[in-house]
Amino acid sequence: MRKYLKVIIAPLYWRIMNRLHNYQVESTQVGFRAVIGRRVIIRAGSEVSSSVKIGDYSYISGPRSFVGSANIGKFCSIARETTIGVSDHNYRWVTTHPIIIDPEYGIVKDPVEEPQKPAPIIGNDVWVGMGAFIMRGVSIGDGAVVAANSVVTRDVAPYSIVGGNPARHIKFRFPPEIVAALLEIRWWDWSDEKIRKNRENFRVVEAFVRAHQPGVGDRQSGGESGSSEVTQVS
Numbered sequence: 001m002r003k004y005l006k007v008i009i010a011p012l013y014w015r016i017m018n019r020l021h022n023y024q025v026e027s028t029q030v031g032f033r034a035v036i037g038r039r040v041i042i043r044a045g046s047e048v049s050s051s052v053k054i055g056d057y058s059y060i061s062g063p064r065s066f067v068g069s070a071n072i073g074k075f076c077s078i079a080r081e082t083t084i085g086v087s088d089h090n091y092r093w094v095t096t097h098p099i100i101i102d103p104e105y106g107i108v109k110d111p112v113e114e115p116q117k118p119a120p121i122i123g124n125d126v127w128v129g130m131g132a133f134i135m136r137g138v139s140i141g142d143g144a145v146v147a148a149n150s151v152v153t154r155d156v157a158p159y160s161i162v163g164g165n166p167a168r169h170i171k172f173r174f175p176p177e178i179v180a181a182l183l184e185i186r187w188w189d190w191s192d193e194k195i196r197k198n199r200e201n202f203r204v205v206e207a208f209v210r211a212h213q214p215g216v217g218d219r220q221s222g223g224e225s226g227s228s229e230v231t232q233v234s
């Protein structure tokens with residue numbers, strides 16, 4: 001009954017929430033308690049659980065992306081058909097079947113919590129390619145890229161590109177000194193105004209880093225440089 005009620009209520013709920021908040025939830029399968037940042041887009045046909053947090057400007061493409069749990073930073077691009085942070089069945093118990101935890105099968109009266117690894121942490125400006133699978137317990141650094149169809153089972157370093165099953169390091173996006181500077185600059189914490197002012201520089205990483213070299217001060221524009229957590233959502 002609750003399930004059917006949700007199907008009826010969800011489209012109306014998200015239409016109202018989209019108007020009240022500055023985001024665009026097109027899917028009706030998004031948990032009502034999910035924490036959704038400014039200008040986030042969740043495309044139709046994607047499923048996002050209530051425990052998920054998504055930072056400003058990140059998007060999840062549909063159809064068929066499923067985010068079971070995750071703490072996603074700002075400006076992340078998550079392609080369609082990706083699977084992130086789904087639960088494990090406990091293979092250490094006698095059975096992996098949910099008869100011993102789920103009242104739906106008529107064996108137990110009350111639901112039993114199954115132990116789970118923590119939700120995956122996805123930094124800021126992370127691009128997750130189509131069909132990727134990101135396991136619980138992993139941490140993906142700022143600026144990283146997950147290649148199409150990869151299965152991420154271990155942590156991913158900032159600004160690295162990983163691919164395959166299991167995902168292995170392919171290369172870094174930039175030389176170490178550029179990566180270090182970008183991690184200090186943390187452009188994802190800038191105001192919209194500052195990003196707008198500097199938008200041309202985003203296409204030339206050396207010029208970008210030169211203009212905003214940490215410690216030297218901004219040569220192009222003012223505005224706050226920010227210092228929030230990697231996965232901060234607002």
Ligand SMILES: CC(C)(COP(=O)(O)OP(=O)(O)OC[C@H]1O[C@@H](n2cnc3c(N)ncnc32)[C@H](O)[C@@H]1OP(=O)(O)O)[C@@H](O)C(=O)NCCC(=O)NCCS
Binds near residue numbers: 147
């Ligand atoms: C990761 C990616 C960006 C790398 O692009 P690239 O720099 O042009 O990569 P290259 O083709 O030069 O390949 C570099 C290496 O990575 C490997 N590689 C590339 N894509 C891979 C993948 N999906 N899985 C495993 N390995 C991959 C290549 O085989 C190559 O390995 P080698 O050096 O041993 O030969 C690209 O392959 C990719 O996966 N893009 C995602 C596209 C997508 O999902 N778009 C959705 C729209 S949002």
